[in-house]
Amino acid sequence: MALVGCSHPPRYIAPTVTIGDPAFARAVEAHTLSGIVAGNRVDVLINGEQIFPAMLAAIRDARTSITLANYIWETGAIADDFAAALAERGRAGVGVNVLVDAVGSRLMSKENQALLRESGCHFVRFHPLSPLNPMRFNDRNHRRVLVVDGRVGFTGGTGIGTKWTGDGRHAGHWRQTDVRVEGPIVRHLQAAFAENWRDQTGILLAGDAYFPETAPRGELSAQSVKSSPGGGSSEAYALFVLAIEGARTSIEISSSYFVPDHTIAAAFARAAHRGVRVTIMVAGEADNFLDRVVRLASRAEFGRALEAGVKVYEYRGAMLHAKTTTIDGLWASIGSINMDTRSFGLNHEVSLVVYDAGIARRLEEIYRDDLRFAKEVTLDDWRRRGIGLFLELFFLPVRNQL
Numbered sequence: 258m259a260l261v262g263c264s265h266p267p268r269y270i271a272p273t274v275t276i277g278d279p280a281f282a283r284a285v286e287a288h289t290l291s292g293i294v295a296g297n298r299v300d301v302l303i304n305g306e307q308i309f310p311a312m313l314a315a316i317r318d319a320r321t322s323i324t325l326a327n328y329i330w331e332t333g334a335i336a337d338d339f340a341a342a343l344a345e346r347g348r349a350g351v352g353v354n355v356l357v358d359a360v361g362s363r364l365m366s367k368e369n370q371a372l373l374r375e376s377g378c379h380f381v382r383f384h385p386l387s388p389l390n391p392m393r394f395n396d397r398n399h400r401r402v403l404v405v406d407g408r409v410g411f412t413g414g415t416g417i418g419t420k421w422t423g424d425g426r427h428a429g430h431w432r433q434t435d436v437r438v439e440g441p442i443v444r445h446l447q448a449a450f451a452e453n454w455r456d457q458t459g460i461l462l463a464g465d466a467y468f469p470e471t472a473p474r475g476e477l478s479a480q481s482v483k484s485s486p487g488g489g490s491s492e493a494y495a496l497f498v499l500a501i502e503g504a505r506t507s508i509e510i511s512s513s514y515f516v517p518d519h520t521i522a523a524a525f526a527r528a529a530h531r532g533v534r535v536t537i538m539v540a541g542e543a544d545n546f547l548d549r550v551v552r553l554a555s556r557a558e559f560g561r562a563l564e565a566g567v568k569v570y571e572y573r574g575a576m577l578h579a580k581t582t583t584i585d586g587l588w589a590s591i592g593s594i595n596m597d598t599r600s601f602g603l604n605h606e607v608s609l610v611v612y613d614a615g616i617a618r619r620l621e622e623i624y625r626d627d628l629r630f631a632k633e634v635t636l637d638d639w640r641r642r643g644i645g646l647f648l649e650l651f652f653l654p655v656r657n658q659l
Contacts, residue, residue, distance in 0.1 A: 269498045269520055276503040276585045282612065288495040289482045296473030297440030299611055301591070301619050304425040308415050308435045309335055315405045315437075316342045321466040322352040324450045326383075326402045328361035328593070329416030330369070336417050340369040344376035352466055353378035356454055358398045359385040361416070383457050396486055399593050399604035401435070402450045407469045410438045410446040412481075412609050414513075414580045414593050425575055426630060428542070432572060434511070434579040434623065436591050436609055440474035445481035449607040452485065480610040482592075486603055493594050493608065494601040497582070498524055504533045504584045509624050511572075511579040513540045516597040517558060526565035537562065538624070538631055540578070541571025556634075556642065563636040570631035577627075580608075583620045588612060591620075 274281040286292055302308045316323060316339075323346060330336060347353040355373055357365060359382040373380040383398040403411040413435025415421050425432030438446065451462045462468075484493035501508065501524040508528060515537060517525070529535045559569050582590040592608025594600045611617075 269495065274499060274503045275505055276500065276588045281499070281503050285480070285496060285499055285610070288499065289480065289492040291445065291480045291482050291492070293478050293480050293612065294440075294442045294445065295478045296475065297438055297442045297477045297479050298475030299477050299479065299609070299613070299616055300437040301616065301623070302411075302413070302435045302437055303623060304433050305335070305415070305422040305430070306424055308411075308413070308433065309338075309422065311437050312403055312411055313338060313342050315403070315409050315411070316346060319346050319351045319405045321406050322354070322404075324354045324356075324402065324404045324447060324454070324462070324467070326356040326398060326400050326450050326453060327417055328358045328397065328399045328401065329418055330357045330362040330365040331416065331418030331420075332364055332366050332369075333419035335419060335422055336366070336369055339417050340372050343378055344372045347373070347376040347378040354450075354454060354462075355380045356383055356398065356450070356457065357381075358383045360397055361399070379458075381454075381457050383453060395599075395603045397604050398453050399600065400449055400453065400483070400607045401593050402446055402607060404443060404447045404450060404467075407447060407465070407467050408439065408443055408471060410443040411435060412438075412446055412593070412607060413591055414578055420576070421578075427575055429575075431576045431578040432627070434581050434591055434620070438479070438609065440477075441471045442479045442481060442609070443471060444468055446607070446609070449481060449483045452483070453605060477616065478612045481607060482590075482610055483605070483607040484601075485605045491601065493606050496590070496608070496610070497521065497594075497596070500582065500584055500588065500590070501525060501528055504528050504535075505531075506585045507534045507536075507583075509536050509538075509583045509621060510596065511538045511577060511581045511624065511627065512596040513576070513578045513580065514595040514597045514599070515539045515558065518598060518601075521596065522558065522561055525562055525567055529562075529566040535562075535567040536570070536624075537567060538570045538572055538577065538627060540576055541573045541632060542576045556639070559634055559639045560636075563634070563639055569634045570628060571634055572627060572631045574630050579627075581620055581624075583617050583624065586617050586621065587614055589617045589620050
């Protein structure tokens with residue numbers, strides 16, 4: 258299928274800002290249209306073995322509402338578990354709203370769909386494809402949001418499917434990092450769901466069931482940064498340009514898909530040249546054709562980064578799908594955003610940004626552990642890639658769709 262409706266983020270020039278300075282936080286608030294919210298608790302969850310039990314427990318404890326948006330809902334036992342848990346709450350009178358992307362969740366079973374609808378859940382598919390509107394192929398909801406009772410939220414990059422189960426270390430299972438949050442920031446995650454819900458259904462969510470008064474639950478400050486292609490929004494793009502330019506000591510990125518444009522690539526190079534330790538971990542495994550294409554496009558971008566002194570690693574043994582960034586041990590982002598054009602210009606995305614050394618330290622520990630399962634790509638390796646170079650050139654025409 259041809260990919261159409263390409264959208265390109267503008268090339269930004271960022272002023273000198275520094276992570277940790279109040280001026281940096283104010284600039285991020287202004288350019289992402291998202292305020293920094295105090296009084297939150299954030300728990301980092303690793304892989305399906307931690308993420309799914311926490312999500313299912315929250316769903317089963319729901320008393321007033323559940324909102325769930327996901328790009329991917331597939332088949333298998335975990336998909337059945339989610340459908341059963343949501344259906345049970347729907348039958349109990351909880352307002353259950355489920356939004357799955359029509360393309361990403363095309364493998365969702367008819368049985369799961371029917372169970373949700375028959376149990377009183379409001380189940381909707383986001384932007385079904387239509388020959389009358391082919392540009393919708395590129396207007397996808399890539400966000401992952403689960404909010405229960407307006408008080409507990411989850412976000413990250415996990416899909417509902419068998420490959421997200423397990424410990425993220427074995428073939429056929431994906432390596433993932435998500436977060437569970439409580440506190441006032443949950444209302445902002447709910448807003449990300451509500452935006453896509455009203456776009457697809459025309460329904461405006463309101464009331465205490467969805468937006469209750471929320472007391473502080475911790476001491477962390479956080480932002481929920483969302484971006485949408487429909488309005489030409491590029492908040493996620495501005496967020497990462499500012500963050501990379503604001504780094505002074507270290508940048509650690511996990512991104513399954515790494516196909517940066519000129520502006521982002523140049524920002525990484527400048528960071529490395531000014532002495533920032535820049536480390537990028539990408540997927541070294543791919544379990545379908547599209548992922549293999551993206552991996553080839555990603556490898557084509559390694560040269561400039563490696564020449565600037567950036568360290569690049571490919572995660573082995575399983576598919577890396579975590580989308581995290583940690584900068585200067587002070588700032589962290591966990592969400593659905595990849596370092597590619599699709600995330601920055603073609604998809605609806607959301608990321609939780611945390612201003613906290615403790616969360617940053619936890620993500621750095623996880624990163625160190627992941628590096629044990631990764632292989633470094635040196636500049637010599639990249640220059641000797643042989644047949645890979647010709648394959649990269651072959652897929653060059655669709656680079657801006659990746």
